[in-house]
Amino acid sequence: MITQVSETVSVTVDGRAVQVRPGTLVLDAATEAGVHIPIYCAHSKMDPVAVCRMCLVEIEKLPKLMPACATVVTPDMVIHTASEKVVKVREGVLEFLLENHPLDCPVCDRGGECDLQDFAFRYGPTTSRFPIVDKVHSDKAVKLSELIELDRERCILCWRCVRYYDEITGEQELVLDRRGVDTVIATFANRELTSAFQGNLPEVCPVGALTHRQYRFKARPWDLQRSSGVCPECSYGCNIHVDTRNFEVVRFASRDNPSVDDMWLCDRGRYSATSWNGGARISSSHIRKGGSVAVVPCSEALEQAAAAIARVTAKHGADAIGVLVSPRLTNEELWLAQLLGREVIGTQHVDVGAAFASGAQPGDSGLALEDIEACSDVVVVGTEPEAYSPVLTLRLFKAARKHGVRVRRVAWGNGESAGVLTREVLAGLADGRDGSPVRVGVVAAESDAGAARDLRDALLAKGHSASILSVVHGVNGRGARDLGLVDGGAPGYAGGQGHGNPGGTGSPVSRMTLVDQVLAGGLKGLLVLDGAGLPLAADVTAALAPRLRKLDFMLAIESVSGIFSDSASILIPGHAYFEKGGTVTSSEGRVQRIRPALPSSGDTPRELLLLQKLATLLGATWEQMDEIAVFRRLADRIPAYAAAGYGGRTRWMS
Numbered sequence: 010m011i012t013q014v015s016e017t018v019s020v021t022v023d024g025r026a027v028q029v030r031p032g033t034l035v036l037d038a039a040t041e042a043g044v045h046i047p048i049y050c051a052h053s054k055m056d057p058v059a060v061c062r063m064c065l066v067e068i069e070k071l072p073k074l075m076p077a078c079a080t081v082v083t084p085d086m087v088i089h090t091a092s093e094k095v096v097k098v099r100e101g102v103l104e105f106l107l108e109n110h111p112l113d114c115p116v117c118d119r120g121g122e123c124d125l126q127d128f129a130f131r132y133g134p135t136t137s138r139f140p141i142v143d144k145v146h147s148d149k150a151v152k153l154s155e156l157i158e159l160d161r162e163r164c165i166l167c168w169r170c171v172r173y174y175d176e177i178t179g180e181q182e183l184v185l186d187r188r189g190v191d192t193v194i195a196t197f198a199n200r201e202l203t204s205a206f207q208g209n210l211p212e213v214c215p216v217g218a219l220t221h222r223q224y225r226f227k228a229r230p231w232d233l234q235r236s237s238g239v240c241p242e243c244s245y246g247c248n249i250h251v252d253t254r255n256f257e258v259v260r261f262a263s264r265d266n267p268s269v270d271d272m273w274l275c276d277r278g279r280y281s282a283t284s285w286n287g288g289a290r291i292s293s294s295h296i297r298k299g300g301s302v303a304v305v306p307c308s309e310a311l312e313q314a315a316a317a318i319a320r321v322t323a324k325h326g327a328d329a330i331g332v333l334v335s336p337r338l339t340n341e342e343l344w345l346a347q348l349l350g351r352e353v354i355g356t357q358h359v360d361v362g363a364a365f366a367s368g369a370q371p372g373d374s375g376l377a378l379e380d381i382e383a384c385s386d387v388v389v390v391g392t393e394p395e396a397y398s399p400v401l402t403l404r405l406f407k408a409a410r411k412h413g414v415r416v417r418r419v420a421w422g423n424g425e426s427a428g429v430l431t432r433e434v435l436a437g438l439a440d441g442r443d444g445s446p447v448r449v450g451v452v453a454a455e456s457d458a459g460a461a462r463d464l465r466d467a468l469l470a471k472g473h474s475a476s477i478l479s480v481v482h483g484v485n486g487r488g489a490r491d492l493g494l495v496d497g498g499a500p501g502y503a504g505g506q507g508h509g510n511p512g513g514t515g516s517p518v519s520r521m522t523l524v525d526q527v528l529a530g531g532l533k534g535l536l537v538l539d540g541a542g543l544p545l546a547a548d549v550t551a552a553l554a555p556r557l558r559k560l561d562f563m564l565a566i567e568s569v570s571g572i573f574s575d576s577a578s579i580l581i582p583g584h585a586y587f588e589k590g591g592t593v594t595s596s597e598g599r600v601q602r603i604r605p606a607l608p609s610s611g612d613t614p615r616e617l618l619l620l621q622k623l624a625t626l627l628g629a630t631w632e633q634m635d636e637i638a639v640f641r642r643l644a645d646r647i648p649a650y651a652a653a654g655y656g657g658r659t660r661w662m663s
Contacts, residue, residue, distance in 0.1 A: 020086040035077040035088055036064060046090055047099070047128045049215050050167040051078035054272060055176050061167050063102050063128070067092045074098060096132075103133040109145045111162045119217030121230040125165065147193065154202035156222055156276060157210055161193050164218040170194060173213050177273065179406050180204050194218070205399050208279040212263055212272075221260070223280055228254045236606040237264060239593055241337065241484040241586050242278040245378075245398040246595025249274065251587060251606035257286040258587060258606065268379045269599065271407070275399035289570040291582045292611050298578070307581055307613050308622075310564075314536075314579050315626035317562035318354060321534040327355035329533040331523045333362050334494055335542030336483020338616070339591030339603070340650075341639040343485070343492050345620040346538055347500065353629045357497055358532070361489045362524040362543055369490035371502045371649075371661030372465075373458055373479035374598035376450045380476075382408040385447040388434050390461055391421035393454035394480040398596070401452070401480075421453075427460035431467045438473070451477040455486075480596050482544055484586075488594035491647070491659065501647040502661065524549065527556050537565045538616060539583060540573030566616060582613040589615065591636040598659040600650060 017028040020035075022042040029038045034057065039046050049061035059076035066077045069087040074095065077088075089095065107129060114120045147161040171183045171194065182202050186195035196202060210219045233252040240247040240261065248264040261282040265272035294310040295302050305313075321329055332350035334343055350359035381387055381404055389395065395402045408414035417437055419430060438447060449468050453461035458479040468475035481487050493500040524545070526532050535557070545553070550572055557563060557576035565577035568585045587606040594600050609615070614622070617636060624631050634642070644651035649659040 018082050018084050018086075020082045020084075020088065022088045023090055029082060031082075033082050035066060035068070035075070035080045035082055035086075038082050039066075039077060039088065039090060044090055046077050047124075047132055048078055049124065049165060050169060052169055052172075052213060055169070055172050058168060058172065061102070061165070063099065065095060065098050065102075066090045067095050099132045100134040103129055104137060104139075106165050107133070107137065108139045109147075109162070110165075111144070111146075111149075111160075112141070113163075116226075117163070117217040118220045118225055119211075119214075123217055124215040152222075153196055153219075154207060156280065157202060157207050158220050158222050158225065159194060160218050160220070163216050164194055165216055166192060166194075167215060169213045169215065170210050170219060173209065174204070176410070177209075177403060177406070178204055178206050179410070180206075182207075205276050206273060206403065208276045209263070209273050223283065224260050228252075228259050233259060234606075236604050238587065238603045238606060239484065239595075239601050240274065240278040240281075242275075242281050243398045244481050244484060244486045244596040245270070245400050246593075246597070246599050246601055247274055247278060247400055248601070249278075251282075253606055256607060258282045268377070269595070269597075270400055271404065273400055273403050277399065285585060285587055290610050291567055291570060291574060291580065294579075294581045294613070296579055307619075310579050310581050311619065311623055311626060314562070314564040315623060317534060317564070317579070318536075318627060321561050322354065325533050328358060330354055330356045330535070331358035331526065331532045332356065332536045333360070333523045333538070333540065333543075334489070335539035336361050336481075336486040336489050336544075337539055337542030337586055338485060338489075339589055339593060339636065340485065340488045340492065340600070340643060341591040341636045342538065342589075342616050342620070343489055343494055344500075344639060344643045345617060345624075346536075347492060347494055349620055349624050349627075349629075350536070353624045353627050358523055358526065360494050360497065360523050361483070361486075362522045362545075368458060369455075369479075369481075369495050369498070369502075370458075370462070371491075371659075372462070373455075373477060373481075373490075374487060374596060374659065374661075375476035376452070376478035376597070377599075377658060378404055378478075378597050381405065381450055381452075382412045382414065383448065384408070384414055384450040386415045386417065386438060387450040387452065388464070389416065389418045390430065390451065390453035390457050390464075391419070393456070394452050394478075397454070397482070398480055421457060421460070427463040430460050431464045434464055435467065435471065438468075446472050446474060448474040449476075451475065453477065453479055455479050455481045478597060483542070485593040487596055487598060488592075488600075491594060491598075491650070492643070501649065524553065527560075528552055530556065530559070533561045535560055535563045537563065537567070537573045537577070539567065540565060541567060541569050541571040545572075566619060568610075581619065582611050584609055584613075584615055591617075592640060592655065594659070598649075598653070600653040600655065600657060600659065602655050 018031050020038050022039045022044045025042040027042040046064050048064045057079040059079035064077040065074040067089040068075050149160050151159040153159050174181050174183050184197050186193050211221050232254050236251050238249050238251045240249050247270040248266040250262040250264050252260045261279050263272045263274050293304050294307045295304045334346050347359045350356050405416050409416050451461045451464055461477045465475045465477050554572055562578045564579045565573045566581045566583040567574040568583040574580055588609050590604050592600050592602050621631050649661050653659045
């Protein structure tokens with residue numbers, strides 16, 4: 010006899026009936042019913058431990074109060090979260106937590122966003138039975154690393170930080186030291202923290218015990234202006250809150266997207282926040298003639314640029330002009346830049362100028378980050394994917410720990426052939442398997458994408474399910490490839506599966522980038538957008554500078570000084586990444602919106618408008634469009650982007 014398992018369980022929380030799935034915790038059922046239960050130790054990304062006792066609730070037919078964070082619902086369960094018994098226990102818990110807690114909220118970095126503050130006000134007793142002067146003091150301002158500081162007086166021993174290292178990173182750098190009432194949080198053997206993810210500690214801490222040294226005494230939450238964005242440090246696509254004050258970026262905070270970052274940030278990305286402040290910002294348009302530089306209005310600079318383009322085109326042809334763009338530009342800017350180059354100027358020399366970008370294919374983003382957890386095996390080719398996008402390591406650790414995914418990191422390089430890699434991986438899959446098809450994810454750097462494709466094809470030929478994720482460089486590196494700004498390809502990979510590689514497999518066909526052509530003297534004119542965002546090696550930069558000055562003209566739209574702005578014959582101030590709106594596409598093909606977090610540093614129009622005005626001066630009949638209208642035009646031409654919309658993944662038809 011087969012027993013039917015109910016798909017939902019009916020429970021009642023404070024008189025509100027709700028249907029939840031079997032196995033749901035009382036805490037989550039209450040949230041589903043719209044009832045708030047205070048918590049300290051519980052965390053949505055970690056296993057329950059029920060140590061803080063703040064979430065105790067009364068459940069009918071049970072003899073004692075139960076922790077909501079660790080109790081599973083049963084059919085027809087009746088839960089009371091605000092009964093007289095529960096209220097009294099909560100007051101007692103808070104009274105004990107506050108007994109030795111310092112009264113330093115006015116100088117605490119978590120003041121205004123502290124759960125202990127909020128719960129003491131909402132659930133705590135109106136008065137304390139313990140004298141303020143009898144508090145037991147502990148160590149303050151304990152430096153755990155160059156990034157993190159610990160105040161042991163504020164710690165409520167919720168264990169979140171220790172569990173974070175156990176369950177999320179697997180590094181186990183924090184421990185519970187000593188015993189009983191003397192228990193404190195400490196680093197293992199008093200060593201300094203070395204994790205690349207320690208910046209998440211202050212966010213999992215519900216009080217002000219763990220704080221960022223970078224953010225220490227910088228601002229209060231009510232002083233900050235918050236906007237939604239995407240971390241610009243790599244192509245992983247981590248969602249962030251950008252907090253600004255007095256027109257400067259103060260900090261990045263995680264913005265939970267379970268499909269991407271799972272609320273975690275790497276330290277390289279998190280602590281890059283303040284690097285966007287200051288710098289040698291370009292504030293005015295100017296024209297360089299010989300050794301003199303004249304400051305001019307932006308409109309005059311555009312007119313001079315249009316005249317120079319027409320002059321070079323008439324003398325040398327349109328292909329003597331190149332349009333060089335940065336993988337830090339938005340999809341909307343990239344779309345207009347390639348239209349300007351190909352359809353208005355008539356040149357085919359439009360790209361991101363990066364040699365490593367050759368051979369892009371639509372299938373390179375076939376493996377979604379969240380699908381890693383559904384694989385039976387994941388093969389990581391070489392060390393570059395995790396070195397460039399560190400949060401990928403956390404996703405792989407979660408897949409292995411929670412879902413039993415076998416993660417294999419395969420050494421790669423030193424002239425090894427793709428065939429050797431394929432044979433090694435296939436042998437590893439056969440080991441310990443019963444011969445049934447497996448689902449394999451292959452993660453590789455873009456420079457190893459050819460070998461990853463060969464491995465995928467070999468797995469498919471063996472009857473396995475396989476897909477790859479090629480990790481590209483640049484926050485919008487994938488968008489540049491999708492929109493045809495790599496290898497001379499067409500937008501949406503039109504005309505073939507791979508740019509510069511009609512066959513679609515193996516190694517890509519070699520092609521000169523725009524940077525190569527400038528170095529070889531093959532161009533007469535150049536339009537550069539955000540050249541400071543190009544990943545150029547030091548030796549390339551040194552060789553490029555004298556070549557740029559030999560061009561008949563160069564229009565550079567730059568936000569900060571650099572090799573291109575210093576050599577430009579026509580220079581127009583650009584906008585930094587956090588001064589823009591639009592979309593960027595991550596390595597997995599997810600199209601995500603960014604919004605301006607800072608006002609423009611000057612009165613120059615944004616790049617979208619500059620490109621449209623330049624096109625008009627060159628004879629085009631473009632209507633003036635904002636980023637939303639440009640994205641609609643882009644989506645009309647590329648169905649995969651229309652299907653993705655804002656927040657979805659591009660899914661390319663084979």
